Amino acid sequence: MKKPIDDRPVLMKFRRAIQTSWRLVTIIWSHERLLFIASCVTTILPGVIPFINAYIYKLIIDQIVTFVSTDTLHQDNLYLLLSARLVTYFVQDAAFRAQDYISHILWTKMPMVFQQQLLRKISSLDIQYFEDSDFKNLLEKVRDVAGYRPQRLVTDLLYGAESLVRVSIAAIALVYLNPYLMLLVVLVIIPEFIVQTRQSQWAWTIWDWQSPLKKRFWYLNDVLQEARSIKEVKLYKLAPKFMEDVHAIQLKFYKDDRMIARKGFKIDILFRVLSAVVYLGVELYAIMQVLARKITIGDIGFYTTVVGNFQGGLGGFFRNMNGVFESSLYLESMFQVFDTPPIIQENDVPIRIKHEQPPRIEFRKVSFVYPGTRKKILRDFSLTIEPGEKIAFVGENGAGKSTIIKLLARLYDVTDGEILINGENLKNVKRADWYACLGVLFQDFNRYDYTLKENIWYGDIDRKPTKETVASAITDAAASGLLKDFKHGYEQMLGRTFEEGVEPSVGQWQKIALARAFFRNAPILILDEPTASIDAKSEAEIFERVENLSRNKTTIIISHRFSTVRKAETIYVLENGRIIESGNHQELVKKNGQYATLFSLQAKGYQ
Ligand SMILES: Nc1ncnc2c1ncn2[C@@H]1O[C@H](COP(=O)(O)OP(=O)(O)OP(=O)(O)O)[C@@H](O)[C@H]1O
Ligand SMILES: [Mg+2]
Structure with missing residues (x-):
């Protein structure tokens, strides 16, 4: 396959991604401010809770270890810790439920707004745009964008923020254990990020290439089901010919998508192996630290959670940022339509005419x-x-x-x-x-x-x-x-x-x-x-x-x-x-x- 069409410099692409995301968020902000804030809170909050939970768990384990070795138990303390754990579980769960609910409402509402804005804009455009096949390609691309891409971008953005919170907290904790460990984890993740970015570029490029084909696909769909065209199609036995065309287009879509999935699959497996190695390495290191009596037994569990969160958080962060980047590529087309200028302009101070009498x-x-x-x-x-x-x-x-x-x-x-x-x-x-x-x-x-x-x-x-x-x-x-x-x-x-x-x-x-x-x-x-x-x-x-x-x-x-x-x-x-x-x-x-x-x-x- 040829080189991707989008060969703008990387920095510029990122700038565009930020601009597009910002523009999207501004629109959501102006329509559904409260829901958006609620969505932010309920998505980001669960990023903090696992650490609190893991830390409480560590304290509980340490108390039990003390009890086993010394026979002393601070019962009140233990109850307090258990109750705290219950509360954090509850908060976590409530946040998840609320997030589900809020995002359901927000993302039922917002696509309507985007679709309306889009239709209003499209219907205001000059006739010559609709006779321009490039513009028709753009419209074809936008057809499926307004429905779900904004949600994908914002969700990735919020989960990205949540991941960032997780990573930051985990990083602080890891630095306490050993700063070099952190470096190792980062080293594993960076290549994955690069590979992922390239992969989403491919996906976008293919989508971009496919738009003329999609246009043909929907055209054939119409010809095959509109009452106005079906008569001739039947009589002249055109359906099999058109179905052949439909099939060829679908086959092309399938092959493209399979190619992308295959690329992703190979890289994914490699990454999983690497990340398991790192995870176990840190666990081993923590056990050795316990044996050297530098940290407590409870710390093993805590650090395991921390590493899991660091790794998962960083991977998640990159994945989400990559998602933001990818969605913004798609959404650029929507904004491109929004920004399409009228060709036939009206003067600032147009001349008024009356319509009672016919003019010359x-x-x-x-x-x-x-x-x-x-x-x-x-x-x-x-x-x-x-x-x-x-x-x-x-x-x-x-x-x-x-x-x-x-x-x-x-x-x-x-x-x-x-x-x-x-x-x-x-x-x-x-x-x-x-x-x-x-x-x-x-x-x-x-x-x-x-x-x-x-x-x-x-x-x-x-x-x-x-x-x-x-x-x-x-x-x-x-x-x-x-x-x-x-x-x-x-x-x-x-x-x-x-x-x-x-x-x-x-x-x-x-x-x-x-x-x-x-x-x-x-x-x-x-x-x-x-x-x-x-x-x-x-x-x-x-x-x-x-x-x-x-x-x-x-x-x-x-x-x-x-x-x-x-x-x-x-x-x-x-x-x-x-x-x-x-x-x-x-x-x-x-x-x-x-x-x-x-x-x-x-x-x-x-x-
Ligand atoms: N939207 C368009 N884009 C490009 N060319 C066009 C378009 N519409 C018409 N034409 C071309 O302009 C020419 C004149 O078309 P027009 O529709 O004005 O003819 P007409 O005199 O009304 O013919 P008819 O009697 O068939 O209605 C034709 O050669 C046609 O191909
Ligand atoms: Mg005519």
Whole structure:
């Protein structure tokens, strides 16, 4: 396998790990301060107790030894010691239980917070991020990070602190016995730390590499289980092919993980042997010290506990720090998403516009290339749309019609030239104001698996969806017929995902989306292929209503159906991102150009 991708200098990696941990802790601190403190206390406290316990035990043993050899026994003392031992046991146990409970609550709550922050951030990002495969890889990585990585990091951090407490106390005790022993123990542990760090680097690197594969895996998952794709998959017998792809990906994951586990296993065994040797060595040393009458018999037990704790604590500390380091690598991706800057910026003092009246729209020498691509989709595109004008775009597939709408909705910024709204550059106009002006039915409109009423209401979430307003939008979209099939009327759940949901036909979904655009009641109505799936009768009905509806509105209609566009005041014929003809239907037919050719072709089809 190749060298890990993350080849930043070690110190820098540690600095990043500290920064990431700090950032994580700050977020937790601001949301769940008390729980966090409680979690710290209940995790760190059990680090101290074994020593107290072992020391009490040593005192008990020494008393017994004294009794055996001299027949004197301080009974009260012994009872006191036994009671103290009971108390420490209890405290230890209570701390464990409390820690379990607290961490359960804390880590039920915090992942929700992270997931919410993440979703909020992701949904605020510009569309072009979602068309960028690198960013999609990042999102894929983050998919499983927010759920459990923060917990892993914080748990490692707290256990690291607990280990540090244990190690410090044990170190003080060991220095009393023999400082060189401590050195020996440290020597055994350092190599393990280095090996572990490398191993987690591998794990992270592989995870990083796997993200494109994971993306493919989840994509295949969708294709194999979404109602929308399953039909073709079945009919064309694609399932076995896709399953083969799934299997290949899984096999790759399995092999990578096995490789890491194998590496870890070999090193682990070696370390266990070494550490057993050291442990026994210290025990032997303590026994010899007893024989030399330098320490008491009770001390043997105490020092054994101390060494165990020192070794375990130091090993644990390194393991936890390593865990922190590893988790922070994963969490960096989450913070990377948090820090992703918006591409389409809003001015500090944006220009406000009113949405009562349609504004004048002007495309001035606009050129456009989709981010991350090279092909110029629009070139020197100029066009003015007067307030209240009814225009239409026609043109072949890929001519750039939908792209114009996306630019108008400022989902992308133009590459060259400018779009002016009442003479102001769209880039300077307050986005919320501009969006309030737009009612758009996109070519790839959404289908919400919510009720019919909600599907309409989402056209303008700020407006109350009364029975009248919803009904009128539905009527305008020639969709009233739907209601007679719906058991629950406006409250009918749509889509088959949820209980009692019904699946509208494709054309019915389109009517619902159209009704949503009508419900918005915005001064600019944009319909991109609004009737592609709608029957001729409904189409006629809809356009009769659109005419009434849009009396004071600007309307922009895109369609391949000439029946839909012929009533527009100006029809623009697009080819390769340029307007090649314009005029009303009669003028264009008379011109005998591209429009006339296409129109007669379509008309011929109906003869
Ligand atoms: N998100 C995108 N990223 C990159 N290129 C795109 C994107 N969307 C569209 N394109 C490209 O832009 C060109 C114009 O697409 P557009 O969707 O505007 O065509 P259209 O005129 O609406 O066609 P249709 O009649 O098929 O709807 C096409 O060549 C297409 O490949
Ligand atoms: Mg289109």
